[in-house]
Structures are given as structure tokens and as C-alpha cells.
Amino acid sequence: MQNSVLNQYENVVAVGGGHGLGRVLSSLSFLGPKLTGVVATTDNGGSTGRLRQEQDCIAWGDMRNCLSQLANHPSIGTLLFEYRFDGESDLAGHNLGNLILLALDQLCVRPLEAVNLIRQLLKIETRVIPMSEEPTHLVAIEACGNRIFGETNVDSMDKHPMALSLEPMVTATCEACEAVSKADLVILGPGSFLTSIMPPLLLPKFAAALSNSNADVILIDNLTREPSPSADFSLEQRIDWCHQVLGVKVIDKVLCHSDRSYQEGKIFYRPLVSKHHPGLHDRVALIDGISSMLAKSAV
Secondary structure, three states, X not given: OHHXXXXXXXXXXXXXOHHHHHHHHHHOHHHHXXXXXXXXXXXXXXXXXXXXXXXXXXXXXXXXXXXXXXXXXXXXXXXXXXOEOOOOOOOOOOEHHHHHHHHHXXXXXXXHHHHHHHHHHOOOOOEEEEOEOOOOEEEEEOOOOOXXXXXXXXXXXXXXXXXXXXXXXXXXXXXXXXHHHHOOEXXXXXXXXXXXXXXXXXXXXXXXXXXXXXXXXXXXXOXXXXXOXXXXXXXXXXXXXXXXXXXXXXXXXXXXXXXXXXXXXXXXXXXXXXXOOOOOEOHXXXXXXXXXXXXXXXX
């Protein structure tokens, strides 16, 4: 019943990064090719950060995470894709999936081709697109004018920044812009607001495509207070940040967790926490929550 509401949409685009976007994509994977994930590529920590420093590549970690969550488990492919080397060698800490994506990127003309080869290998119908195919870093500007370079440093700030930018400013992946232009539903979040949700919106062509889209746009709020400088942002402030960057008000509805179901204006509260992990959205509850929001808007 609930799936039928979402199946009425022909082009659904989810935007974000890492675990949050992967959870949304895996929850909505029944949409198959009608679903597209646009993934932030500004991470510079861990295995991804080391590869970026050594190979001047895009951040592969969030892409790998989304692909892994979309793949059928368990399989030899997913086990290899998520394998992390231990020990004290140069490979220690590296994720094999990141290395595979990097190797395919160097063999292919475009990073997106590398992603599509992995999708074929893991039998993933949902499209997954990097926000840009060029390396870039997230930069935060403090109130005093100081510039904080790199996603990991932005996450470690004591106070929230006054603004964000990308350095260098790169071009949005054309397929990501096209997907948003054709979308009839766009989902932002959940995930780290400054480092997962905001980076794709900082790309001028992608922001323009979203601003001019006729899609319903919903924001999924986080379950817990995130350990970042945006932790003191109210929900209204996060929405205002999105609208200021885009130059237009696009967010129609917001889905938040609560122990009981109710609605306050455009904010819908539903029980969303997974019984198995308090930090993750329950997949079925997420589908039901999104579907109930959309069903009410159609009435």
C-alpha cells in the first residue's frame, strides 16, 4: 500500500552522503531505476582522505557506502567491496571498495563509468552519481573571516561557520543535474548537514537545477544530535541555510522522528528509529513516513 504511493513517482532523487543517504537509497531500492542518489564527494578523512592526498581523486568513501547498502547481501562482491585491510602495512586502514573504485576510475574515461561498472557487478538498478567528477574540498568561513579547509576540519569546528564554499569550485556532474531537472520527488538527508547535505547544493549548476525543478522536495531530519558545529542549528535554521544557498524556497515538507505520529504545519513526526540500532532509521518506518507525507499532499 505505502509502496504504491512512492511508485507513482517516475523520477526520485535523493541527495546527501555516506550512511544517511545509503539508508534512504536502500529503503527505496524497490523503485529500481526510477531512483537516483546524488552523493557528496568532499570527504577527506580515513582511507578516502589518504587516497585523495596521494592520487588527487574524488572522495570515494560515500559512493562506496551507498553502493554497498544498495547491493544484495551477503555476496562475494559485497564482502570484497567492504573488506578493510588491517595490520601495519601501507594498505592498513584502506577499504578494498575504495581501491577498486579508484582503479576503475583510472581505467575509465570518467569516474561515473567506474561507478556504473560496480553497479553492474553488484546488480544494482538504482543510479548512483557523484555530485562532481572533479576533486574538490569543503571550506568553511568563520565570522572573523578565517577559512577552515577540508571536511574533517569543518566537522571539528567549535562554532558553526557563517558560510560554506568549495575549493576549487568544480562543475556538477551533468547526469546529476539532469536527474534533478526531471525529478518529481527530491529527498534531502538525513546526514551531516554541513558535510553531507550542503556540498551538492554549493554547485551552481546543481543548485540551479534544483531551484528550477517542479519536484516535491522533502527534508529528512537526523535522529540524534550530530557531533558537528551545526549541532546548535534549529531545524528552521537548517532549512534557511538551504534556501539561502539555493536562492529560493524549495523544501515543502520535513520528516522528523517522534515516539508518536502527528503533524505541525509542514513538519511530520513519525516513529522512525530502528529497533536494531538507535542511530539508524528503520527502513520500513522510513518508507511509511515518506509515503504518508506524500499521500497527504495529494489529498
